[in-house]
Amino acid sequence: MANSPSRDSVVDRIVRLIAAFPQDVGALQLSELAARAGLPLTTTHRLVRQLAGHGLLDTGPGGTVQPGLRLWELVNRTSPALVLRQAAMPFMEDIQHVLNQNVNLAVLDGWEALFVERLSRRGSVANRAQVAGRMPVHVSSAGLALMAHQDKVVQAEYLDQFADPDGKLTKEDVRTLLAETARQGFAQLKGVVDPDTWGIAVPVLNRRQRAVASLGVVVPLREMRLQALVPALQTAARGIARQLADP
Numbered sequence: 001m002a003n004s005p006s007r008d009s010v011v012d013r014i015v016r017l018i019a020a021f022p023q024d025v026g027a028l029q030l031s032e033l034a035a036r037a038g039l040p041l042t043t044t045h046r047l048v049r050q051l052a053g054h055g056l057l058d059t060g061p062g063g064t065v066q067p068g069l070r071l072w073e074l075v076n077r078t079s080p081a082l083v084l085r086q087a088a089m090p091f092m093e094d095i096q097h098v099l100n101q102n103v104n105l106a107v108l109d110g111w112e113a114l115f116v117e118r119l120s121r122r123g124s125v126a127n128r129a130q131v132a133g134r135m136p137v138h139v140s141s142a143g144l145a146l147m148a149h150q151d152k153v154v155q156a157e158y159l160d161q162f163a164d165p166d167g168k169l170t171k172e173d174v175r176t177l178l179a180e181t182a183r184q185g186f187a188q189l190k191g192v193v194d195p196d197t198w199g200i201a202v203p204v205l206n207r208r209q210r211a212v213a214s215l216g217v218v219v220p221l222r223e224m225r226l227q228a229l230v231p232a233l234q235t236a237a238r239g240i241a242r243q244l245a246d247p
Contacts, residue, residue, distance in 0.1 A: 013039055017047055018056075018067070023133055027066035081107065081116040084213055087243035088204075091236035092119050095217065098232065102218040104129045106142035106201075108150070108211070111158055113143035116213075129218070138164065138174050141199035142214040144187035148178045149203040149211035186230050187214075196221050202233040204240045215240065 008016075020036035021028065028036070034044035048065050051057040055070030076082055088105050096103045096119045105117040112134040129135065129142070137143030137158065147158060155178060162171050181187040186202045201216030215237045217229065 013037075013043065014047060014051070017044065017051075018071070021067060023130060027060060027064040030063045030065055033065050084240075084244065085117045088117065088213070088215065088240045091239050092117065092215070095215075095232060095236055096121070099217060099219065099229075101220075102129070104142060104201075104216050104218070106140075106146065106214045106216065108137075108143070108146040109134070111137055111161065113137060113140045113146060113214070115142070138162070138169055138177070139189070139192055141187040141189045141201035142216045144177055144181045144189070145201040145203045145214040145216065146211045148181035148187065149205060149209065151210065185234065187216075191221055200229055200233065202230065202237045204237045204244070206241065207245065212244065213240070 016037045016039065017033065020033055022036075030044060030048065031041060033048070034041045037044065039047075048057055048059065052059050052065075052068065055068045056074075057071070058066050058068045060066065084107070085105065092103045092105060100121055102118065102120045104115055104119075106113040106115045106129070108114070113136075115129045115131055115133050115135075118129055118131050129140070135143060137147045147155060150158075159171050159175060162174055164170075177187075186200060188201075189199045191197065192199070197218050198221045199216060199218050201214045203211035204213040204215060206212050215233055217233065219229070
């Protein structure tokens with residue numbers, strides 16, 4: 001039930017508050033957190049105090065606020081992403097050992113690829129994918145690999161709402177990319193996120209042949225070894241799928 005003038009519930013406001021922390025920012029001033037969450041300062045102060053009492057947020061000197069360790073603990077204790085990460089990690093390490101480049105693992109959340117793990121080494125190419133970071137489906141090979149192997153209803157809903165803020169792609173362009181990805185069994189995007197990189201991703205499929213995750217690499221644009229890269233990724237993806245399917 002809504003219980004505020006804006007008709008949002010306490011749970012709504014708590015979610016907005018926690019979600020307001022940007023990626024790669026350790027702490028925010030209370031006033032900045034309130035502004036980012038779209039909440040009154042008094043409401044933010046009260047909720048922060050209550051959440052800090054449970055260890056979900058931490059308050060520091062000068063009025064700073066940051067996510068608490070208990071929030072991290074609870075999320076990692078039962079998260080489905082943790083199960084996926086544990087199943088995928090040995091295969092990701094093998095791929096990285098061979099390529100010495102970035103390897104990432106993503107799931108579909110709404111119309112975005114949410115990255116749940118990334119392995120990289122010094123000297124590897126730039127990679128915008130960060131753990132707990134997101135990218136729109138159409139600008140990431142991970143997103144295309146995920147969406148191309150969803151139910152047709154899900155794909156239709158995605159295409160119905162699609163609008164490229166940069167105006168570079170139309171719905172038909174994306175439809176073609178998804179069809180090509182489904183036909184090939186892998187997605188590739190060259191120089192889209194970074195001009196000097198090439199992203200390749202394959203789906204991790206369940207028994208219904210729907211993508212539950214994607215496994216991808218980001219390599220230098222000059223690295224045109226599809227004949228070696230794709231089979232290695234697909235073999236690893238099948239291994240991850242077997243691990244997830246085991247009782």
